[in-house]
Amino acid sequence: MTTDPATEPAEQPMIRAFPEGGALIRLAYRELSIAANGTKEQKNAVGNPRLLPRPWDPATCLNTELREQVWAWLEEVVTWLNHEYVWDVGAVIPGCWPQHPHLVHEIAALADQRRRAGAALTSDGLEEWHRYALPGFIDRMRARIKDHCEEGHQRWPASSRYARHTSDPTSHDRTHIYGRDVEATIRRGTNAPRERPRLGVVNLETGEITDGPPLSRP
Known part of the structure; x- marks a missing residue:
C-alpha cells in the first residue's frame, strides 16, 4: 500500500522563527x-x-503605516506563540485578542521582550x-479570560461595573x-517647604537638560 504524497502535509521545519515585523x-x-546608545550627532x-x-x-x-505594521506584527506573534508554545487548549491566546485591551498591552510587551x-x-x-515572562502572561490571561471566549468573543463581564465606576455620582464621590x-x-501644615528654584538649560531639539548657573542670592 502506498501513500499519495499529495495528501500528506508538506514538510515543515521543527520550529518557526520569531516574527521580525x-x-x-x-x-x-x-x-x-x-x-x-548613539553619538551626540546621531x-x-x-x-x-x-x-x-x-x-x-x-x-x-501614531504614524498610520507604523500602526498597521504593529498590528500585523502582533498578529504574527500571537500565531507564532500559539503554534510554538501551546499544547493544552487552556493556554491558547483567543482569536478575539484584539478585543481585549489587557491582552493587547501584554502581548505587545511580551513580543518586545522576546525580540x-x-x-x-x-x-x-x-x-x-x-x-518568567511567558508563563506569567499565560497565567494572567487564564485568570482574566477564564472560559468566557471559548466559543467566540463574549461581552465584557465587567462592563456594568466599569459604567458605574465612571458614572457622575461615583466620580463625584x-x-x-x-x-x-x-x-x-x-490644615495640618504638612506641605513641604519650597526650595529655591533650580535653573536648567533645555536643548529644544533633543530635550536634554543640563544644569544652569546657580542663582545669585540678594
Missing part, C-alpha cells in the same frame, strides 16, 4: 537604540526621545523569558474624598 518597526527600534538626528514610537506600547505609534532576548549575544534573556484629603493636608 515590518520595515517601520525595525526603523522604530533602530531609532530607539540610537537614542539610547541622537540629535532622531530628535526628542520622548516622542519616539515604542512598538511595545502601541498607543505611542530583545532573541537579539542578545547570550541565552540569559531568552531563558528568563521562558521562565471620589472627587469629594480627594478634596477632603487635600484640605486635611493644608
